[in-house]
Amino acid sequence: MDDIKSIWEEALSYLSLEISRPGFETWIKTLKPLTLEGSKIVLQTPNKFSKDWLEEYYLPLIEEVIRKVTQKDFKVEILAEEKEENIPEDKKVEYLSTSYNNLNPKYTFDTFVVGDSNRFAHAAALAVSQNPGKAYNPLLIYGGVGLGKTHLIHAIGHSIQEKYPKARVVYASMEKFTVELIDAIKEDGMTKFRNRYRNIDVLLIDDIQFLAGKERTQEEFFYTFNALYEAGKQIVLTSDRVPKEIPTLEDRLRSRFEWGLIADIQPPDLETRIAILKKKAEAEKAKVPDEVIEFIASQIQSNIRELEGALIRTIAFASLNNMPINLELAKTVLKDIIQPQIKNITIQNILQAVAEYFNITVEQLKGKGRSQEIAVPRQIAMYLARTLTDLSLPKIGEELGGRDHTTVLHAYEKIQELYQTDLSIKKAIQDIQNRLRNSNSNS
Numbered sequence: 300m301d302d303i304k305s306i307w308e309e310a311l312s313y314l315s316l317e318i319s320r321p322g323f324e325t326w327i328k329t330l331k332p333l334t335l336e337g338s339k340i341v342l343q344t345p346n347k348f349s350k351d352w353l354e355e356y357y358l359p360l361i362e363e364v365i366r367k368v369t370q371k372d373f374k375v376e377i378l379a380e381e382k383e384e385n386i387p388e389d390k391k392v393e394y395l396s397t398s399y400n401n402l403n404p405k406y407t408f409d410t411f412v413v414g415d416s417n418r419f420a421h422a423a424a425l426a427v428s429q430n431p432g433k434a435y436n437p438l439l440i441y442g443g444v445g446l447g448k449t450h451l452i453h454a455i456g457h458s459i460q461e462k463y464p465k466a467r468v469v470y471a472s473m474e475k476f477t478v479e480l481i482d483a484i485k486e487d488g489m490t491k492f493r494n495r496y497r498n499i500d501v502l503l504i505d506d507i508q509f510l511a512g513k514e515r516t517q518e519e520f521f522y523t524f525n526a527l528y529e530a531g532k533q534i535v536l537t538s539d540r541v542p543k544e545i546p547t548l549e550d551r552l553r554s555r556f557e558w559g560l561i562a563d564i565q566p567p568d569l570e571t572r573i574a575i576l577k578k579k580a581e582a583e584k585a586k587v588p589d590e591v592i593e594f595i596a597s598q599i600q601s602n603i604r605e606l607e608g609a610l611i612r613t614i615a616f617a618s619l620n621n622m623p624i625n626l627e628l629a630k631t632v633l634k635d636i637i638q639p640q641i642k643n644i645t646i647q648n649i650l651q652a653v654a655e656y657f658n659i660t661v662e663q664l665k666g667k668g669r670s671q672e673i674a675v676p677r678q679i680a681m682y683l684a685r686t687l688t689d690l691s692l693p694k695i696g697e698e699l700g701g702r703d704h705t706t707v708l709h710a711y712e713k714i715q716e717l718y719q720t721d722l723s724i725k726k727a728i729q730d731i732q733n734r735l736r737n738s739n740s741n742s
């Protein structure tokens with residue numbers, strides 16, 4: 300097969316599978332197959348900008364697909380139909396602002412709910428987006444899993460892009476940066492890699508804790524950081540911990556990360572969780588009663604992704620089953636993810652549950668027997684009493700047949716360790732906790 304049109308048609312069907320739909324529509328579909336001469340295929344794009352973009356991001360894939368289709372090694376050349384100077388100014392802006400970055404359109408400042416837990420990070424993010432490269436550089440946002448770091452870093456990107464449509468804003472996770480670096484090293488494409496990350500105006504890198512233990516990536520990132528920093532370009536980073544807690548992070552990087560501003564995000568308080576859920580329900584165009592919102596917000600406290608997930612699950616369940624969204628439905632839908640809190644547990648409840656689980660008596664737990672069959676359950680009872688009640692060590696010892704507080708402490712530490720290493724102990728503890736939960740929620 301050496302008819303350029305049919306080669307290209309077949310290549311298109313492969314490329315549509317390999318490239319995301321917007322990418323395919325924007326860059327690939329606008330290509331016209333021009334000529335096939337010797338071992339060279341020429342494709343034409345509408346303008347210089349898309350030629351540069353295609354060469355940077357899609358050329359190797361296009362060549363690979365053509366190789367697959369033709370079983371031959373063709374070199375692909377991309378030709379711009381229009382010289383750059385012929386592109387009307389407004390069209391250039393349109394390309395740059397709409398297609399250049401890879402930001403998630405949902406993560407903007409408008410959709411971000413501000414509360415005490417994230418007020419500082421939000422203010423810092425706004426300051427940076429209003430004065431990129433000048434306010435705080437780098438800005439490092441850190442916080443636990445699912446608390447909105449990615450959302451904020453994208454919001455900065457959108458906001459800068461809106462204000463400066465021609466700015467080159469690049470977002471990547473540190474993991475992606477690393478993968479691309481490895482590919483570049485393998486394929487001898489370092490110049491391209493460096494151009495991609497250094498000829499830009501704003502670099503947004505998510506999850507820098509991924510640098511831990513990766514020497515080569517740290518080195519490359521160090522040079523990228525310096526090149527951008529020295530050119531006054533804005534750098535924004537996120538991490539799930541502060542730089543000094545990232546193991547094996549080189550000092551020179553650590554100190555650079557601390558040059559600008561470090562802003563933390565804490566788990567949201569109840570009011571913020573409610574506000575986030577309300578906003579999300581609104582975005583989903585779902586009518587969710589306040590009591591349902593409050594129920595979900597009170598049950599899921601430390602991860603906004605899970606909080607949103609619980610709401611979406613409730614909305615989806617109601618809609619699929621044609622049922623109204625109410626508290627009862629929410630409780631049913633979420634029963635697997637929401638564990639009733641273990642509250643108001645007494646040491647008697649614990650002794651009872653442990654004895655039942657191990658098929659022994661409460662008297663045996665309190666007694667003097669030292670056989671493994673009794674001693675381990677007794678230690679588990681001490682451990683549970685320490686974790687689930689407010690009783691002091693001497694009081695727990697007293698309840699367990701007048702034992703010394705050091706015995707209780709020793710038992711607690713031993714079981715705590717076994718919980719990590721011994722599956723049967725872990726299972727026993729979880730089962731007993733579930734029993735306590737159930738008897739607690741039934742009472």
Ligand SMILES: Nc1ncnc2c1ncn2[C@@H]1O[C@H](COP(=O)(O)OP(=O)(O)OP(=O)(O)O)[C@@H](O)[C@H]1O
Binds near residue numbers: 417448
């Ligand atoms: N303040 C907020 N207002 C509205 N939505 C929020 C807020 N904080 C987080 N979210 C939402 O919660 C979800 C999780 O947030 P995000 O992905 O930004 O967390 P993260 O901190 O980057 O987590 P990870 O550590 O897993 O990368 C997203 O859907 C995000 O939109």
